[in-house]
Amino acid sequence: MYEMLSKAEVLTDAADTFASCEPRPPVPASRPAAAGAGARCASCMMRHICMAASLEADDVERLDRAMQGWRTVRHNERLFRAGDPFRSLYAVRAGSFKTVVTPERGKEHISGFFMAGDAIGMDGICDETHACDAIALEDSVVCVLPYHLLEALCREIKPLQRQFHRMLSAEIVREANQMMLLGNMSAEQRVASFLLGISARHRARGYSATSFVLRMTREDIGSYLGVTLETVSRTLSKFQHEGLLAVQGKSLELLNLDALDAR
Amino acid sequence: MYEMLSKAEVLTDAADTFASCEPRPPVPASRPAAAGAGARCASCMMRHICMAASLEADDVERLDRAMQGWRTVRHNERLFRAGDPFRSLYAVRAGSFKTVVTPERGKEHISGFFMAGDAIGMDGICDETHACDAIALEDSVVCVLPYHLLEALCREIKPLQRQFHRMLSAEIVREANQMMLLGNMSAEQRVASFLLGISARHRARGYSATSFVLRMTREDIGSYLGVTLETVSRTLSKFQHEGLLAVQGKSLELLNLDALDAR
DNA sequence: CGACTCATTGACCAGACTCAACACCGGTGG
């Protein structure tokens, strides 16, 4: 979602996948973009925050071979839907996603935003069915990692096992923090915390921590934060008046990280 | 606030410890395990919903041998604290716990309640440090499973690996649902949902789904649900007036599950 | 250019919070 660098700079390999996009199908096609070919983790800019983190070169190679390839997902299309059978995990290679939980009754809820290097789909493991929809916030590319192969590799490659468990655990911690936010923070604090979170994730990826573009709508942000879109808009305006940031539509510049944090 | 449990207090004989003061543990007094010996998963009533689920008998035996034994945690004492080094996972064998996330600034937040058969501590995997406090809601007993041994076993026993991944994923899904609750449900809906959740967990363990004792305070419930203790109290009173339940202090009887669900 | 989605801002209102008083309950100690 948030990269300020040009797409091409991030995509590298993925760029040609984008270039060769087929005419947009009504439903996302699930076939691998590069069937058979490895996913080239070794050349991926996100390898240090992804599944391949802290692996030796030859283990990265094995992971690569397990990859089913890439898949492109166009803006607003779904990578998977709640109820779909769970078969693979996905790693965002380029672009960004939101995950949406839809209760039987009641409004749908955005449960997370995912950018390059993040893994999506871990909620599907427990009952072999995806528990949410994953929707692309822009034209995106994911690496497809069949779960049974990952399981097998985890039994053989200890660092991979460790990294995978770390990622699962990190998701638990992330959600626990989000629960805390939803449970006892004011609307202002939620928005400030959200912006700082985005900022930190940018920094971790080598992008600007203070200047970025929000890929999601105000409504998405509101849903994620448990407030209305009007409140998000008002809060951003207020922060702007106070000189904490500059906002123009989806473009955002944070002017005072400390003051935001003090909320 | 409360005195800490001495580290040396590793359990030798949980049954005896418990029998002397026990209020009403969900788990029947089972035969004591010798110190250092396995935890006797085979005879544990919770084996179906715990780590040993769907394991062959001899694999259960291996898991047993990996167990470091039991540990008792008395009412209001901590199993671990945020910041403690992560070394083991815990499975609640008897009693119950709450987990508390404490932000640098701001009020602490109850992130979960755990009863017999539940696993605690999975948040510690990602950076080898516990991210929350786990506090006993009553005198309790946990099985202690050193994490490095679990990792090793998961590389050898495929069904155990699968079960462990399921448990991690289930925690992610549980939290996602809780986020949804915190994000867009009214106070009444939150309380109703909470009660139905407790009810379902009791049912899954073979206890009464309609009649039980809440081990936590109104304040705990409120923190967990993102409302104040007064709101919890008022809502319970309202539900009682409407004939949906009968409440007397911590004792609760659900009289109309469907009507609660309709909230 | 029109149609649409998305964002901003204002006015009003209600659900939940805060503050406060009081009841209850189990334990403790005189």
Place this chain on the structure above:
DNA sequence: CCACCGGTGTTGAGTCTGGTCAATGAGTCG
């Protein structure tokens, strides 16, 4: 045995944050 006490739970009154409804503006795409 009773008085006392701290922690807990209930209930009421007043307040305010954030939701709802509505109008308008800005941006985008065919």
